[in-house]
Amino acid sequence: MKYRLLIAYDGTRYQGWQRQAQAPTVQGTIEGVLEKVTREAVTLIGSGRTDAGVHAWGQVAHFHTATALSQERLAKALQALLPDDIVLRDLTEAPPDFHARFGSRRKTYDYYVWNGAWPVPFFRGYSWWVRSPLDRCLMADGLAGLLGERDFSAFQTSGSRAAHAIRTMFQAGLVASPRGWLRLRFQADGFLRHMVRNLVGGIVRVGQGRWSLEEWRAVIESRDRSRAGEMAPAQGLFLRKVIY
């Protein structure tokens, strides 16, 4: 039997998604619970990795099992045994050809920036505090320049396993609250390693006036990683949704 999971997690305590021998990870934690429940060795395939400290509203994963437990009992057991920073939102039987990683058509990431005068302590694990004023119109203009199919090499961290850096961006925009919140949203057919955090780092430079829109466009066109600015911190990033 193949099952598909929809999972939310608070990444604060974890060294990212991918299993590691010596450090707590989201994949490793869920696999441990699955093995306890099914009494089998289980490999959980996620839609992709998230970095240490990155959160997820809607990570998707699948696994195989020969367990005799019903779907409902399996879901209840998982919900009961998972730590409270990993939440099983849904468990469904998946068709045999479903693959959480290779089947994903689009992903949506959100990035939260807190642009207030002081670092609100409750937000510190879930946003990037940018103190200097941000020009939201410039940022929105700059984000719109990311739409469509292009080579995102300038925003890829070296060591990426991707064969090429051409991706199609379907959504790149921001919503701002009068109080100082910015939510940046990106939807694409795939993301390179650290791509969202590099994009956010760059567009915040634009918002601060440290880059003009022309410079920003030149960075995008350059396909040169050394041109991009510093990467935004992990804790503001949320994997929102994976579309199959």
Added chain:
Amino acid sequence: MKYRLLIAYDGTRYQGWQRQAQAPTVQGTIEGVLEKVTREAVTLIGSGRTDAGVHAWGQVAHFHTATALSQERLAKALQALLPDDIVLRDLTEAPPDFHARFGSRRKTYDYYVWNGAWPVPFFRGYSWWVRSPLDRCLMADGLAGLLGERDFSAFQTSGSRAAHAIRTMFQAGLVASPRGWLRLRFQADGFLRHMVRNLVGGIVRVGQGRWSLEEWRAVIESRDRSRAGEMAPAQGLFLRKVIY
């Protein structure tokens, strides 16, 4: 010299405000930093205690010091040395007759309820997850019944040091988002021990239909602690503001 502090904190890690010998508390942590900076024994007087796990947007406190450090240097040193879950929002010289506890005229508390279908992991330290549907109109009606001067004995936890339980409630209402957030706000000239958490526990019963508005009003009038329902958990509570 007397200084007045405006402080925000994430109460997750602390055994409340009040200094304890063996456990981390907010008062103890700030006093420790003040002593390091001023090289004096310092007693910090807060506007009042907060329970373990309760947060603050705007706690107010004062202390005396003979330090030669300027106000600006003192503020910078505090900001640099406080842990990142305690934030100094403001430091000002206070007039000699200012007293953070006895001078407070009103306080505002916010309580956040997350009424969604599943327990969002990022909210778990900052809200109470109530899964069953809540009738927000009934809740708003019930809250309005708290306004004015009355005896809040029914919502006081035993062991309270207060001489009497008569308080004046200036604000008691809620704001709801379509997504499932409820923010309950209470402003009064003073609060009894666990009063907000007891009020929230009761009004959620009303929202769930477990108490009618008549029963709720009877509980208020009863002045009998044993009549009130269970207390709402600490992590949804925020001391919003203290007014002098």
